[in-house]
Amino acid sequence: MKLFKKIMKGVCLALSAVVLFSACSGGDSSHADVKLNGMTIEKIGDEFKILQLTDIQIIDPAQQPYEGRLTPADAERWTGREKNAFNLVRRLVADTDPDWIILTGDNVYGQFDGDGSNFIALVELMESFKKPWSFINGNHDGEIYIAYGGERIECGKGMKWQADYVKNNTKYCLYEAGDEAMGYGNYAVHLTENQKPVYSFFMMDTHGCDMAGGLTREQVEWYASGVKNAADVAGKTLPSFVYLHIPPKEFYRAMVDYTEVTDIGMISKDGMPVENGNFGMNMENVAYFDSDEFWAKLTELKSTTGIFAGHCHTNNSSLLYKGVRLTFGTKTGTYDYNYQQGGTLTTIKKDGSFSVIPVYDPEGGAYGKK
Secondary structure (H helix, E strand, O other): OHHHHHHHOOEOOOOOHHHHEEEOOOOOOOOOOOOOOOEEEEEOOOOEEEEEEEOOOEOOHHHOOOOOOOOHHHHHHOOOHHHHHHHHHHHHHHHHOOOEEEEEOOOEOHHHOOOOHHHHHHHHHHHHOOOOEEEEOOOOOOOOEEEEOOEEEEOOOOHHHHHHHHHHHOOOEOOOOOOHHHOOOOEEEEEEEOOEEEEEEEEOOOOOOOOOOOOOHHHHHHHHHHHHHHHHHHOOOOOEEEEOOOOEOHHHHHHHHHHOOOOOEEOOOOOOOOHHHOEOEEOOOOOOEOOHHHHHHHHHHOOEEEEEEOOOOOEOOEEEEOOEEEEEOOEOOOOOOOOOOEEEEEEEOOOOOEEEEEEEOOOOOOOOOO
């Protein structure tokens, strides 16, 4: 009985993956003639927990794209998926017991994964938890070629290969490649209660490998249509989150507003929330994409209340900015530079409100320690 209660606490982890989550074609809704675009997770219980892992950046030094890419010392240091990331991921999942796990890009370092074995190992790790999980791409996942010595050197498998692998080899992964003209991994997932949508999540590819980092106009239009579609099905505008890798410029603006000087600063020394739920620190300048069109649309639609990003390895700030919580996920992997390591836990409560906190290695060290 104790085991049954634990399983039923969050998402309904039934024996069939179809019951757990599915591609949704509308279902029972207040507007049954409108089909909901995307996938769904059925919520059981009062709270729903999402664990964000970011910049895991698995590498295999034995697959260096050219001799000397790493020094011998660095090659030794970064050898071993377990010690550099996987063991920590297992501890974080065990400690937080999330209902859904989301990887926000740079999951592997493409130029060190020529045979795809790192990505396959990561997928197998995520599947081993038997929990719904999703991922978006970062600026290193899709590395197929890199420039060196005036040559174009072939390296990683690329995002299309990754998308096809996940499609054919996973049971628990909520992922869609989406319209490839917009990149890979633009898709929606909706949280449902009694088969009715109550929350929406938009996964968006911010590129950076195959093209300049950011969102295209077509992606902004896709996001807007997704918000409107969910509203049509639910009969009202639903709250939503956006998950992406490279942050929009508002992450920079939010920290400058907070410090009144710079985008580098400390919000809470111990990393935990203080006023307005803000927390964390920025230890490096925010590498952002210009986002005026996206932000204008987001503001107009009044749906999205949280944006979650990665990319900046030593930033894990979370700030409420113009009604939207902007959160840098805490970097998870050790490669290639870091300060704090861990994840980020978001809890959606019964009334639809949510809280966000950083989570660190339950077995080691104080805040800010590797």
